[in-house]
Amino acid sequence: MAGKSGRSIKAEQEVSFKKLILSWEGALFILIILLNIFNASISPSYTVTNILREMPKYLAEILMMFPMAYILVLGDIDISVGSIVCLCATMTCFISNAGAPAIVTYIGCLAVGLICGMVNGAVATRFPELPSMIITLGTQIIYRGIAEISLGSGGSVSFNDTKKIMPLSKKIGPVPVVLFVVIIAAVIFTVVLAKCTFGRELYAIGSNKLSAFYAGVEVQKCRFIAYSLLGLMAGACGLFLTAYMYGANTTTGQGFEMEVIAMCVFGGIATTGGKGNLIGAIIAGAIIVLLRIALGQINLNSQLILVIIGAMLIIAVLIPGIQANLKARRKLKQAR
Amino acid sequence: MKRKALSVLLSAAMTAALLSGCGGSSGAASESAPAASESAPAASEAAPAASEAAPAADAASEAGADAAAQATGGADASGKTFAIVVKSAGNAYNTKEEEGFKEVIEAAGGTVVVKEPEAATVDAQITAIQSLISQGVDSISVAANDENALQATLEEAMAAGIKVNGFDSKTNADSRMTFVNQAGTQEVGQTLLDAVYDLTGGEGQYAILSATSQATNQNAWIDAMKSIAEGDSKYSKLELVEVAYGDDEPQKSTDQTQALLSKYPDLKVICAPTTVGVSAAAKVLQDQGSSVKLTGLGLPSEMAEYIGADDAHSCPYMFLWNPIDLGRLAAYSAIALVNGDITGAVGDTFTAGDMGDYTLTDAGDNGSEIILGPPFKFDPDNIAEWKDVY
């Protein structure tokens, strides 16, 4: 387990300042500082108040990043989350418009998300031979499809009474409520992944499913929980989005899955499983969000922003390979 | 032990990152904040200066020297920033709107910010508008991807003192000051229905090929067509067999058109009130040599090949307004809002340069609107002339 489980279990290695800087998280940390300086220099509007005001939509997305990291650590993938967000947002509006009080609306939304996640999990664990990508591809189409059907020919719905949803888009001073939720979620998810048995079991499964199974890890149960958690957090994302949009429509959440996966991968979580940690993912998420905000403020072509993010992603995933290559070469030299 | 030390170090680094991140950017904030507050009075100083300069410019134009000021009807926008948010990137129709908008604002001496969201979604538009609020622009003109979903964001913009007007695709009354409508909804419905009536010869089956199921404009026009048809016995022999949705994708529109043809052998006319749908349908009908005729709303440059009176062409005539003029009118109304010439109340009037005078009318949703004019008819006689324009 120690071999492949990678960055987080470096118990045998020397802790030195140099190592820390050279680690992925260290590099990202330096990058984010440089990025802030860069951003502030290119955009005069890059101020804390403005960032906090532009952030909420991205923060809602980041809520899904934490459980997505779990799924990726397992070696699975879930591309249905964007559609779950859409379905949850839609149902929130319907529940609220049916006259339910605020608290019921919130719980209802989270419940819809949880159910969607559980369905994904149930299919994935009942048919472990099926790649998770294809299962969630199917449910991706189905969940958005259900939202489309329930939205009917109008294709969009809005709250009759926006007061119910208002508390979610409130700000405490300049700080949006969603930021506190994200911080709480970040702490819980990071601690669970790094310190709790469940988190370590995820790494074990991601590194080698079979040996994890023989070591007594309940593989399918863990996968089921991870999928359910992702569904739940997608529900939370949908809930916050409705608070900013006063409603939902058929394109809500479109493309979120790829953005969330990109943040995880940029943070050093491998899609092959068993590698990476949430600290890296959180910094990476912050980098992508801050960059998008700053580039948006200087009115760069929105498509060019995507090109830049795509290029960053590829470079980021290339670096570990190149590093390993260099190391191998150095070793070879020493051996000679 | 070492593992613990590492995690402690890491978390320390994280905290440091957070602190320094905040510190760094708040430092930047405090640096730029005075700068902003410095520039704000500067701007307000510039504003009277500009309005002082305006009569001077008028004098100059009287002397025949300042053609630009004449062209804009004396509308003055110097030192102000006007933003336009279209529905999505990479759409020729949107580009034409931007063109018109830019032309007017730049002639009036203002700065234009164009935002093309990466996809035709509300999410992308919210991001774009939030960014504009940060930049402190003076006005935002937006073609909304959803009628209600931008309300929270646009209210925030208006609270920040930004003038907001909609154009092309409506936002609800709470989230705009006024709306520049390309043509009255009833008028479009009536025009399209009359075209169907004409092409079918007064009776028979017709189908509608729309954009997405939630497209605000298309839904409003289709509803108008339906209600007019119900209310007038003249149209009683027309039968609307289906409203199909091509999602503004050429492939899906093609599939849907072919399905309509095979499902309804007696179909006489397809009406496609969307630029993508109408060109996809036109191609299908023309390639198959079908006897079904097409009308709808389309861009002349896209449709030139299919418009003709004979059987070799699938579309005898179609309609659209001038998207460049729509962009220009949006720009004039934005200038009027920023200069305080209009407030968005019904009955306000303003001068839109060489386009003439416009009056804000009741849009029927507790808000006001400005109507560009009736839809323009493109037929074999004038298509050659317009296809190079837009």
Add this chain to the structure above:
Amino acid sequence: MEQKSLIKKITGSREALLFCILIALGVVVTILNPTFFSPTNIAQIFRNNAIIMIMAVGMFCVMLTAGIDISITSTLAFSGMSIGMLQKHDIVQSTLLMFLIAMGIGCIAGFLNGLIISKGKVAPIICTMGFMYIWRGMAYVVGNSSWASGEDVSQFAKFGKDGTAGPYIILIVVYGLFFVLMKWTKFGRKIYAVGSNAEAARVSGINVDNVLISAYTIMGLMAGLAGALSVSIYASAQPNMQYGKEMDVIAACVIGGVSMSGGRGTIVGTFLGALILAIVAKALPLVNVPSIAQNTVKGVIILVVVIVNVVSQRMIDKQNLERREM
């Protein structure tokens, strides 16, 4: 020696099973709407889905190597927009040259994917996700906020016009070529070998990196070809064309029995998988499924087919095990 009974043959072969599903689907739709089974309709099914079917061939190669490519529709848009713009500005007008240019662009895109995935040891989904953003963005950039419409590409559109043989010929050539290539050539068997067990393939002297690069280059080539074809068939090039359709291509392969973990699948299966999806898309509007419910039905069908695949595979495995015990 032993003669397999017909029933065993059918239950034993995924292609035969798919074929049965296909027939059943056809019969059901024809009963519900007799106009479905007409020559024009069948021809339209192939023509309208030629793009998905052609890309499915490339995806099949990539998936055989246990990879995936989600950048294909972006590659398609980039190559399509490039040739669209070349025609709009009257730089090139030869149809053949258009195809070559589009395929060349596709090749380069595919080669880059292959290079990064094989030499850089990057997970395929991540590498292609990066390029998905990049090429799509580039499609907008080359278009400079405009698109090529009917009149700009009218000469080129003649190739894909309804009633011409062009798209069908390309379809037949591509499938014929790859049927032979994958079944009877060294290269085809190498791809299978790499997908089944890359380590074993390497040990037995196959240059795994080269095989990977060529698989992704083929995928890129197909995406470029599909880009040109799409411009020709729909007589327009838009930067957002075929957005999100990569999932349809992957679904076609998976329904056709191509394993995502590599090494398993056939070109015939891929073809049948793509055809099932095509028929579903064609049939749903014909049998009066309301348009807004069409996506849901499609999703359910994808899930059901892959689950049926798994269940039948389990049954086959069980049978084999029982036989061994005897």
